[in-house]
Amino acid sequence: MSTTTTSQFQPNARGYYGQFGGAFIPEMLYPNVEELREQYLQIMADPEFQAEYQQLLRDYVGRPTPLFEAKRLSARYNTRIYLKREDLCHTGAHKVNNTVGQILLAKRLGKTRIIAETGAGQHGVATATVCALMGMECIVYMGKTDTERQKPNVERMRLLGAKVVAVTSGSQTLKDATNEAIRDWISNPVDTHYIIGSVVGPHPYPDLVARLQSVISEEMRKQLLEKVGRELPDYVVACVGGGSNAAGAFYHFLDEPSVQLVAVEAAGHGIHSGHSAATSVLGTPGIIHGSRTLLMQDEHGQITEPYSISAGLDYPGIGPLHAYLGASGRARFISIEDEEALTAVAECSRLEGIIPALETAHALAALGQLGAGPDDVVVINLSGRGDKDLETYMKYADKLK
């Protein structure tokens, strides 16, 4: 975990990364968010918190996750590709790095009830898991559409003792699940902690989640030194819905300008098809879920419904840090369509014996567009495994060639 630095990529006291960030919340949430803002850095710096967090990351999550040299993918793209194996984390994705940290934080804040939103279900499962571990009540909001396309994760959450609420408002996906979670928090302001799963929401969430996920890039640097003799790769590639795995993968490289940071978004049926989630291209500055960032909206400021084959990338905004990384030119954004992602699923499965999550497949599909040379070191954050997507993969079997 990073200590506070003077980096331009750290938020200021009010949670702004340049023009993006802040805490645009109704008064009903102000005391909760303010309590968190006042305490999170102090609690996270506490040696007791660190000891408990690090021990859980090691013994429960299974960290450090390996950095795997993907030789056959490397041969295919004529560059040196390393996969950061977040898919090997307990629960199958990077999401648990954050939920383990936040449940410890919630305990120290004296909270007894946990709520969460989830898209693909990975964050919901990770939250349900740590709630079971700590004996806390857990309610997970999930768009009804997502409960249908991610059934195995719904069953996992239930098995872990969580209550899954299928949200029927709006597009019935991640945006609406987030709205409902926020409304729950408004209704239960004293005893409840909201474990947000991405680097979105009001300050301090984007910074809190980025710090908890920064263990990914911290490990990458050490592992690269061991494996290639230098801490800095040439490229770090990660998919972005809200952007938590990308924030974690980029974190310790933000102030290393030689490292190209590549954020990969879901373009659905095509960026301009009307069925897309490519916020960096289609988005304009606005406010969603308590933060000023880039979001997909119409000319009247109504938030539009995004589309992606992947439930985890089906979000009309991106985290304010990513909006800033894009605006400042620090990160490069690439958009990947559904079919390209499916092709990447097949390629990674057959060349490396690793079935990636649909979200992660978007990052893998960007390999052909990087322009990396034979001596370049490319690290892809393999954010999650594809077990949860098997039903989708079976449905598109003809495209998985």
Place this chain on the structure above:
Amino acid sequence: MPNRIQEAFAKKGQNLLNVYFTAGYPKLHDTIPLIEALTEAGADLIEIGMPFSDPLADGPVIQQSSTVALANGMNLYVLFEQLRDVRAKVPDTPLLLMGYLNPIMQFGMEKFCQAAAEAGVDGLILPDLPLAEYEEEYQSIFKKYGLQPVFLITPQTAPERIKHMDTLTDAFLYLVSGPGTTGGANTQAEGVQEAYFERIAGMNLRNPRLIGFGIGDKASFQRAAGHAHGAIIGSAFIRALEDAPMPRLRLSSSFLPFSTDSPHSNIPPVILSLRRTFG
């Protein structure tokens, strides 16, 4: 010079009724007829909701009305066009616009305030506008156009924050009755809620107070009004509109003052229900 909101409170010190409706609901062009009907029915203040796709502080009733209004084609351009002549029809009733920041940001805050002032709007309720951002970026614009901000207070709002909000407005303070979104059932024990109302009443604030959220029948209106200067009805009125949509309301030309008890057969059902429920 006192503003219309202050005048309304000066004229009637207690039991003020503030009614919220969503612009463009149930039909796109119901806005002006509803303002007229509410005024004639005796509403003391009127809150015009600007529909938003993702209204975080609102419950299902208002969210659904916003969805319908947006589908009807409501947006800020249409709303300001509709409000253009409202002051010729309703000269005195304080009008407030309530809504979320994002549509306003896309319209442009200064342009929005100018349009609101030209329409004769008196105050703005923007639940997701942070105090710090208001003071640094928007206070001067609000002042330039004579618009009063209305701030929400909850049982968890710290006293010094309430006192600070009290210095930033010449309208009223909006007491959220308890934890929850608009239209929700109040789950707080009555004593807890009343202790909160009385704590705020005892702070000797400059501005009057209206209580809102979950005020849905005569009993809750009267209880709330007993601890403040009046109360705000939102979801309950939207539900009443569902039962008696505008065509019937518009057909009726005769409305009674809100406080009158004499029976009239031609009172539109929605206003009747308002008076029966809250009078």
